[in-house]
Amino acid sequence: MSIWIVSAILCAALVLLVTEKIRVDLTAIGIMVALMLTGLLTPKEAVAGFSSPAVITVGAMFLISQAMIRTGAVEFIGRRVIKMSRGNATLALLVVLVIVGIASAFINNTPVVVLFIPVVMGMCCEFGLSPSKFLIPVSYASILAGTCTLIGTSTNLIVSDLSAAAGYGPLGMFELSILGLPIAIVGLAVLLVASPRLMPDQINPTCEIENGEHRRYLAELTIPKDSDLIGKDPRHHFKQLLPGMEILELIRYSHIYYPGRDEVFIAADDRLLIKGSANDLVHILNSKGAELPLSENGLQFGTGEPETYVVELIIPPQSDLIGKKLMDTDLFKDPDLHLVAAKRSGLHYTEQTIPDIRLRIGDILLIWCAVGKLERLRGGADFIIVEDVHHEIVHKRKAKIAAGIFTGLVLAATTGLADIMVCALTGVFLMLLTRCIQLRDGYRALQADVLILIAGTIALGAAMQKTGASQLYADAFLGVFAGLSPRLLLAGFLLLTSVSTQVLSNNATAVLLLPIAISTAMGVGVDPKPFIIAVCFGASACFATPIGYQTNLLVYGPGGYRFSDYLKLGIPLNLVVLIMGTLFIPVFWPF
Helix, strand or coil: CHHHHHHHHHHHHHHHHHHCCCCHHHHHHHHHHHHHHCCCCCHHHHCHHHHCHHHHHHHHHHHHHHHHHHCCCCHHHHHHHHHHHCCCHHHHHHHHHHHHHHHHCCCCHHHHHHHHHHHHHHHHHHHCCCHHHCHHHHHHHHHHHHCCCCCCCHHHHHHHHHHHHCCCCCCCCCCCHHHHHHHHHHHHHHHHHHHHHHCCCCCCCCCCCCCCCCCCEEEEEECCCCCCCCCCCHHHHHHHHCCCCEEEEEEECCEEECCCCCCCCCCCCCEEEEEECHHHHHHHHHCCCCECCHHHCCCCCCCCCCCEEEEEEECCCCCCCCCCEHHHCHHHHCCCEEEEEEEECCEEECCCCHHHCECCCCCEEEEEEEHHHHHHHCCCCCCEECCCCCCCCCCHHHHHHHHHHHHHHHHHHHHCCCCHHHHHHHHHHHHHHCCCCCHHHHHHHCCHHHHHHHHHHHHHHHHHHHHCHHHHHHHHHHHHCCCCCHHHHHHHHHHHHHHHHHHCCHHHHHHHHHHHHHHHHHHCCCCCHHHHHHHHHHHHCCCCCCCCCHHHHHHHHHHCCCHHHHHHHHHHHHHHHHHHHHHHHHHHCCC
């Protein structure tokens, strides 16, 4: 009976985690409550995840990663990308991927990607490149590199702790590098070759917001019912009429179409997001073919010295605005800025629907604001300002101290001088003591929802082991692959883990499947270590969807991607991990 109960809780948790009907941290709390109320776990067992070394270490690494960003230790390298690439698209992609990879191997990859989004956008604006050629590869490079070291991703830390708890020992700092590095190199080569050919060629809407003689403006136009533009193809019509004007997006109801990629014709009540000179905008408005939305009637084009900017704000994972309605935020109430539109995963919200939006990671807000207000926005951590490398205030005088503390952490953990949790907590203490990061910024960097999710799924994993559910699932898995060699069984488990992580978080996948992996190995009488390693690589191999990994979701909006764009590069990368894992895990970690 207890197996059926824990299975029902597992199914309910999976549905909630995939659909996100409620927040993932609330789902995790619900898991612990359900396990206690049903008597499957004692209260002490249900909350034991909060005292897990994995949770403490992951939390500490969040703070250390943020300190490395805040001191400019990583940003300094990022800024050199623009200079090193010299406008060559292939060289720019290579430099970006290598630097992102090196950084992500040692610090949490989410803040690395948060930092590089404005770096990439700024570089693409400067050299006339398409950011959509870069952003998915940046996310994938960070994921590939994260599997190279113990501290590269929280998944490795969790698996290491659970492996030690199960009696198979923790993972070494560079134990995964022997396979992780070759996989990362092959993966980066695939990205370098395939990305320019397979990724869309989208334009960055907010390029050229700087002052200048040929300054172009970003505006949103509506198509009235009597417009002579109705039925016209926006790709060709405006190219003939106004060659200097670009049609970036066509918005119909709440859906976004990209004229450069989608075959679409203008209809009444459509909105066009356009960029052009003051003369072009005045010309089209005077022609009566289009008009400004009521909310934008105050926009001025080319009249005197420009004092306003139209910019995009991206919501990063550490933003305090996540989960809040826009109408309840200071942005909505601020008289110095105007919310023109909001975008989310191919959907567009206008002034009628903006107030009711609950903000999520990766949402993009198009705002029109005074120059002075933009300067103040740069000082916060609630937004990434597109084209703005300095999206947070950095304390560069502390960069050497932060780099020294971090280097000491890595060396101490690598040489076995101290446990990784001890090293991480010591690193946090020294970062705070030397003021490389303020305590309030440290709390913001913790990503409490991730830590609660880990604790909740650890409780569910413990319940699966206690009730025998893990063994039951392992027997079922063995039944499917009955008679196959351990290597093919390992391949099947790698595939299962990789598929699971496309819809679940990588951490949840690792916690839930590790007990099954160990039971599966014991069921065929082989060493569980290769299966434990397979969970590390499989759970991080989240390339085929935007929803399984935070960094994938973060670049969705800025790159103007579709779901299918993730499949184009994601499936080849998943195959790289599957094939190389199957071939080489048994070589380096024998059965």
